[in-house]
Every structure is written in C-alpha cells, then in structure tokens.
Amino acid sequence: MEIVFKRPECLIDVPFHFCPGCHHGIVHRLVGEAIDYFKIRERTIGVASVGCSVFMYDYFNIDVLEAPHGRASAVASGVKRARKDLIVFTIQGDGDLGAIGIAEGIHTANRGENITLIFANNGIYGMTGGQMAPTTLLGQKTTTSPYGRNFTYDGYPIRMAEMIATLEGSAFVARVAVNNPSNLMKAKQAIRKAFQMQIEGIGFSMVEVLMSCPTNWGLSSLEANRRVEEEMIPYFPLGIFKERKMADYL
Amino acid sequence: MDQSCEKVLVRGNEAIAMGAIDAGCRLFFGYPITPQNEIPEYLSKHLPPLGGEFIQAESEIASINLLLGASATGSRAMTSSSSPGISLMQEGISYMAGSELPAVIINISRSGPGLGGISASQGDYFQATRGGGHGDYRVLVLAPSTVQEMYELTYLAFDLAEKYRNPVMILGDALLGQMKEPLIRKKPPPMDLPPKDWALTGAKGRKPNRIKSLYLQEGELTEHNWKLYKKYERMKQEEIRFEVIETEDAHLIIVAFGSMARVARSVVEMARREGVKVGLFRPITLFPYPEKPLREISRRVKHFLTVELNTGQMLEDVRLSVERDAEVYFYGKPPGALPTPEEILEQLKKYYGRSGSA
Numbered sequence: 001m002e003i004v005f006k007r008p009e010c011l012i013d014v015p016f017h018f019c020p021g022c023h024h025g026i027v028h029r030l031v032g033e034a035i036d037y038f039k040i041r042e043r044t045i046g047v048a049s050v051g052c053s054v055f056m057y058d059y060f061n062i063d064v065l066e067a068p069h070g071r072a073s074a075v076a077s078g079v080k081r082a083r084k085d086l087i088v089f090t091i092q093g094d095g096d097l098g099a100i101g102i103a104e105g106i107h108t109a110n111r112g113e114n115i116t117l118i119f120a121n122n123g124i125y126g127m128t129g130g131q132m133a134p135t136t137l138l139g140q141k142t143t144t145s146p147y148g149r150n151f152t153y154d155g156y157p158i159r160m161a162e163m164i165a166t167l168e169g170s171a172f173v174a175r176v177a178v179n180n181p182s183n184l185m186k187a188k189q190a191i192r193k194a195f196q197m198q199i200e201g202i203g204f205s206m207v208e209v210l211m212s213c214p215t216n217w218g219l220s221s222l223e224a225n226r227r228v229e230e231e232m233i234p235y236f237p238l239g240i241f242k243e244r245k246m247a248d249y250l
Numbered sequence: 251m252d253q254s255c256e257k258v259l260v261r262g263n264e265a266i267a268m269g270a271i272d273a274g275c276r277l278f279f280g281y282p283i284t285p286q287n288e289i290p291e292y293l294s295k296h297l298p299p300l301g302g303e304f305i306q307a308e309s310e311i312a313s314i315n316l317l318l319g320a321s322a323t324g325s326r327a328m329t330s331s332s333s334p335g336i337s338l339m340q341e342g343i344s345y346m347a348g349s350e351l352p353a354v355i356i357n358i359s360r361s362g363p364g365l366g367g368i369s370a371s372q373g374d375y376f377q378a379t380r381g382g383g384h385g386d387y388r389v390l391v392l393a394p395s396t397v398q399e400m401y402e403l404t405y406l407a408f409d410l411a412e413k414y415r416n417p418v419m420i421l422g423d424a425l426l427g428q429m430k431e432p433l434i435r436k437k438p439p440p441m442d443l444p445p446k447d448w449a450l451t452g453a454k455g456r457k458p459n460r461i462k463s464l465y466l467q468e469g470e471l472t473e474h475n476w477k478l479y480k481k482y483e484r485m486k487q488e489e490i491r492f493e494v495i496e497t498e499d500a501h502l503i504i505v506a507f508g509s510m511a512r513v514a515r516s517v518v519e520m521a522r523r524e525g526v527k528v529g530l531f532r533p534i535t536l537f538p539y540p541e542k543p544l545r546e547i548s549r550r551v552k553h554f555l556t557v558e559l560n561t562g563q564m565l566e567d568v569r570l571s572v573e574r575d576a577e578v579y580f581y582g583k584p585p586g587a588l589p590t591p592e593e594i595l596e597q598l599k600k601y602y603g604r605s606g607s608a
Contacts, residue, residue: 042454047319048462057460063450065322066462068345074307078319079450081303082327084278086452090395104315107308 008032009043009060015056021221023211024052026178027091027120027187028059034192035062035087038199044087047076049101051093052126070101073108077116087198095125098134098158105164109204112169116194117206119160122213123232130216132159137235142216157235161208165241171203173242177210179228183238190240202247210236224241255436263288263427266356266420267296269404270328272437275354276302277327279316281309281335284368285424287479288331312337314355321351322461324449326408330356333374334365336382343417344383348463349476352411354404356420358427361585370509371585375563378421379537386475388482390418390489391536393507397431398571401561402438403534409441412490414481415448420605421536422492425509425556425588445572482538491534491541496522500529502553502602505544505568507533509588510557516591526602530588533547536564541571548572555579557590577604 007013011032016025018071035041041062048056050069057064067075072090097105097119108115123129124142132145135157139148149157165173172194178188187209194205210232212224221228267289270278278297280290294304307313313329331339336357346353357378361371378391390410392403400422407418448450450459450487465471493511496518497503506514511532521528531547531554533540550553554572556565561582569578581597583589 045450045452045454054464056277057458057462060454061455061458063459064461065319065450066345066349066417066460066464067318068315068341071311071318071342074312074315075319075322077305078277078279078316078321078327079315080319081305082320082323082325083451086323086450104312107312109307237592 002020006178008036010035010044010161012061013060019215021224022052023122023178023209024120027118027185027209027211030087030178030188030191031091031118032060032197033091033142033188037192038195040087040199043085044089045079047072047079047088047090048217049090049096051096053093053120054093054117056091059090070096070099072096072103073101073113073115073117076117077111077113080113080115084114087195088116091118091120093126094119094121094133094135095121098160106167108204109164110167110169110201112171114198114201114203116198117204118191119206119208120211121160121208121236123157123210124213124216126189126213126216132236137158137231159210159236161241163205164206168244169204170206171244172197172205174240175208175210175236175238177228177233179210179225185236202244206234255434257432257434258431258578259428259430260397260479261428262309262397262422263358264292265401265433266330266404267292268433268435269401270354270408271296272298272435273326273405273408275326275328275408276300277320277325279305279307279313279320279327279329280331281307281313283332283335285360285427286330286332286356286429289356289358310338311342314339317353318342318346318351321346322450323352324446324451326355328356330358332358332360333362334415336374336377343389344381344385344387345463346417347387347389349383349461350415351417351461352415354407354411354420355415355417356404357422359421359423367585368424369585370423370559370588372423372508372510372559372563373585374421375536375558375560378419379539379567386605387478388537390414390416390485390538391421392418392591393421393513393534394426395508395532397429397433400426401433401435405438407479409443412443412446414485416481421508423509470531473590486538488537490540490543491606492540493532493534495530495532497529497531497547499527499550500551501527502555503529503531503547503551504534504555504598504599505564506557506558507536507564510559513589513591513594514557517594520591520595521598526599528598528602539571541567544568544571545573548576552576553601553604554600555581557589558582559583559585577608
C-alpha cells in the first residue's frame with residue numbers, strides 16, 4: 001500500500017510534551033515539513049528559545065542550540081554569520097521576542113540577517129503558568145492581569161509582524177494561524193516560503209503564528225480554536241506584510 | 251632577532267586585536283565603550299579582508315549572544331567590552347559556561363560602581379574570578395601586564411577556551427589598553443587540542459548534536475555541575491601561570507597583577523637599590539589563582555603586601571593562599587590616580603620594619 005501521509009523525516013518519533021489542544025505541535029510539524037521539502041535536514045540548525053519551545057531538541061532530528069531567554073535571534077545570527085552554508089531557524093514565543101528580546105529581534109531583522117524566525121504568539125506566558133504577555137489582548141485575564149489587561153496600566157498588545165515589516169532589513173513577514181484547515185494550509189505555505197527566502201539568500205524572514213494555549217486560557221481545545229478566530233485574528237490580522245523579491249532591496 | 255616576525259609599536263588594545271587575528275579568530279561582535287574601542291575599530295577594518303565577520307551589535311547582550319551562536323559552530327570568535335558592558339554580558343557567559351562553549355571575552359576594565367569613570371581600576375577582580383553570573387561556574391581569567399602579553403595571552407586564550415570548552419576572559423584595564431609599547435608579533439607554538447565533535451555543523455552522517463544548559467531530569471544537573479567542577483580543578487592543575495621577581499632572598503613580597511604589577515616592579519627596583527630586600531609575585535592567571543606557588547613562598551617569607559587598584563579584592567585570594575603564620579598587608583588605591591612607586595615604597599617600609607630585617 002502506498003503511504004501518502006507520514007511523519008516528517010526531521011521529526012523524531014516521540015510524543016510531544018505540549019498540552020492537549022496546544023498549537024506548538026502543529027507548528028513543529030509545519031517546520032519539519034518545510035525542512036523535508038527542501039531536503040535541508042543535514043544542514044539545518046535550530047535555535048531553541050526559553051519557553052514552551054525550549055524542548056525543540058527533543059523533537060527535531062537536527063543540530064540544536066539553546067539560547068538564553070529573549071536572545072534566540074542574536075544567537076541564530078551568530079550561527080549564521082559563522083556558517084553561511086547552514087540553514088538557521090528559531091521558534092520564539094511572545095515573551096521571548098515581544099518583551100525581553102525585542103531589541104535583539106528588531107536588530108536581527110534590521111541587519112537583514114539571513115535566518116528564519118517563527119514567532120509563536122499565544123498571547124500569554126505558557127511555561128511559567130499564564131502571566132500577561134506583550135501580546136495579551138485588552139481585557140484578557142491572566143495570572144498577572146487578574147482584572148483584565150488595562151491599557152492605562154499595561155499598555156497595548158504589540159503587533160510584531162507589522163512592526164518588523166516596517167524595517168528595511170526584513171525580506172518576508174507574514175502572520176498566519178493554524179486554528180482550522182484553511183488557515184493551516186496558508187501557514188504551511190508561509191513557513192515554506194520563509195525557508196525558501198533564506199535558502200535563496202534573500203534575507204530575514206519571519207512568520208508569526210497565532211497559537212492557542214487552552215491550559216492557560218482556561219478553555220477547551222475547541223473553545224481555544226474559536227477564540228483564535230473571534231478574538232485574536234480581529235486584533236492580529238492574518239496576511240503577508242512584506243515579500244521582497246531580491247536580496248538587495250534599496 | 252628572527253626576521254620573520256614583525257616588531258611594531260602598538261597600543262595594548264591593538265595588540266589584543268592582532269593576537270585574536272593570529273589565533274585564527276574571524277568573528278567579532280561588540281558594542282562601543284571606552285576604553286576598549288580600538289579593539290572593535292581595528293577588527294572592523296582587518297576582519298572583512300580576511301573573509302571574517304564584524305558586527306557592531308545593538309548592545310553587549312546581543313554581542314555575547316552572537317558570540318554564543320558563532321562559538322557553537324566551533325568557530326573562533328571574540329567579543330570585547332569594558333566593565334558596565336561586561337556586567338551586561340554575565341547572563342551569556344553563564345550560559346556558555348553551562349553549555350560548555352569556548353569563547354574569548356576581553357574586559358578592558360574601567361572604574362565603577364555604576365558609570366564610574368574611564369580610569370584604570372581593578373574593581374572587576376571579584377566579578378571576573380568568581381564566575382560573575384548566576385550558577386556555580388568559573389571562567390579562566392588571564393591578566394596581562396604588558397602590550398606583549400596582551401598579544402600572547404589573547405592568542406593563548408583561544409587555545410585554552412577550546413582545550414576546556416569554557417569561556418576565557420582577558421582582564422586588562424584602561425592603562426594597559428591605551429599605552430603603546432613595542433610588540434614582537436610572533437605566534438606561539440601550536441597547542442594539541444581536542445577535536446570539536448560537539449560543534450553544530452549540521453547532522454550529516456551522525457546523530458544530532460545538542461548544545462544546552464537546561465537539565466531537568468533527576469540527577470542530571472548534579473552530575474553536570476560536578477563535571478564542570480572537575481574541569482575547574484583540572485585548570486588548577488594545568489594552567490597556573492605567574493611571574494616571580496627577586497623573591498629568593500626577599501623578606502617581604504609584593505603581590506600585584508596587571509597594571510599595578512608594573513608599578514610594583516619599579517618599587518622592587520627602588521627598594522633593592524636601598525638594600526631593602528623585597529620581591530614581586532605577579533599572578534598571570536587570576537582564575538585559577540596560583541595558590542600553590544604562593545603557599546610555597548610563604549613557608550619561607552612571612553610578610554606579603556598586596557597592592558591593588560581597589561579597596562581589596564585579590565587580597566582575599568592571597569590570604570587564602572599563604573600559610574597561616576604569614577602576615578598579609580594591603581595597600582589599595584580605588585580608581586582615580588595610580589599610586590606612585592614612591593608612595594608604595596613608603597607603605598612597604600612600614601611593614602618591612604616588622605619583618606625583623608630592617
């Protein structure tokens with residue numbers, strides 16, 4: 001019998017530790033499929049950030065380096081500058097990229113570092129137990145915004161994709177979601193495109209993925225998927241914000 | 251003189267940059283801060299023609315993490331900064347020690363605390379020798395005293411970093427970085443180094459390599475910390491470096507490192523001319539500290555004067571090293587003006603009288 005659907009070669013056959021309904025596993029799979037598609041497993045380096053994505057090395061059958069909290073894009077740039085023949089990607093959460101590592105993220109994009117950044121935005125600090133993130137929506141209750149996020153005290157949720165797209169150094173910036181099959185297919189294309197940009201040397205690529213965190217949102221998997229659609233997407237619109245055709249933009 | 255090696259008149263900072271290039275370093279990441287700017291300036295000019303990479307990063311935090319990434323590929327890479335910038339790098343240095351990554355970090359220190367000033371100071375001794383960041387770790391610390399040593403110890407730092415898979419720090423200061431002296435640019439003999447089978451080069455024809463410092467399984471982190479400890483103990487066995495001057499018949503020994511040791515050297519010469527029998531013990535490795543040789547000397551000599559550009563930091567290591575019946579005195583000069591040899595000689599004579607030899 002012909003096998004038409006299987007586990008990507010660059011993913012190890014172990015169960016994910018992610019909570020039921022969490023989208024991290026889907027994103028791992030999409031990244032794995034892109035790596036398989038371009039046949040780059042043997043020359044790809046993953047940079048694990050601090051957060052739920054730190055265990056990347058337990059799942060990807062590739063060389064992986066662990067970065068300090070917020071520093072994944074700087075670390076990834078260091079790898080790439082040392083070995084331009086390697087393909088380098090990182091998965092950074094919203095706390096990692098949007099708060100503690102925002103300087104590194106912006107300057108990595110601005111220098112046009114030829115790496116791929118997958119930005120996992122679930123609007124909450126998952127691993128530390130559900131605290132307010134820079135992307136937590138207004139009114140959203142978390143363990144450190146028990147009355148709901150209030151802009152007077154907490155400021156507004158940051159739209160990272162739009163911000164990074166304004167930088168001349170970025171080559172490809174998109175925001176996608178994986179809450180339904182239609183969005184998932186677009187996410188798959190965007191992640192593949194991001195890797196393609198790097199392989200072709202066009203420059204810095206980032207895909208922001210809107211993700212659910214049922215555990216810390218206090219919702220069922222299904223309700224969490226619905227929340228992505230009804231609450232997150234209206235504030236964080238999906239789409240491609242930047243797509244450069246050539247390496248030299250200016 | 252060997253005609254094959256170049257003799258040049260350069261600043262200490264430039265000597266460091268030359269040492270790095272000669273050691274095969276082709277990647278540099280840094281952020282401007284006085285008094286070390288000649289290092290990035292030199293390398294921004296000289297690395298690109300050699301096919302190397304220079305990044306002026308957005309902060310010292312980014313610099314140290316670019317270094318972490320580059321180092322993980324097994325490439326020789328370096329960063330340099332000065333005290334406040336080195337404070338910002340401590341997180342990254344801790345991660346590199348925990349992940350067992352080689353790297354060379356230059357601290358052309360200035361004075362603190364806080365913004366302090368740009369004058370020479372040895373106030374970073376504790377930070378450099380006690381780990382500096384979080385966790386139970388050490389970095390190997392080399393303290394040059396001349397421009398020639400800034401070149402040679404930088405070269406050595408790259409070898410030692412790879413030998414131990416651990417960060418190595420060069421601790422200089424404003425005086426050493428800014429002064430000019432003749433440098434004979436001659437590479438030291440090559441060191442036998444272990445293969446870099448840990449490096450991230452792409453998992454082709456082998457199992458994936460993982461470089462990390464997170465250990466959550468029961469017992470893993472305990473084991474990891476003991477492994478690191480054994481490495482530091484091995485450094486103590488194999489890497490102690492120091493210089494002694496006129497210690498054989500001395501009744502009192504000055505202990506000083508780096509720029510302060512230059513002043514102390516003059517003090518010894520002046521004292522000897524007056525018939526005052528003093529010597530100098532100059533640690534070159536600050537971690538591992540040359541405890542054993544200092545203890546050996548203290549079996550014979552019972553009076554030590556520690557001189558530092560701070561209020562007393564290396565003093566603790568001197569006290570821990572010497573025999574219990576030895577007296578350790580201290581003369582410190584917090585940042586500002588350097589003490590003159592005359593000033594130290596005067597202090598020294600107070601204690602020399604107690605040694606029963608005056």
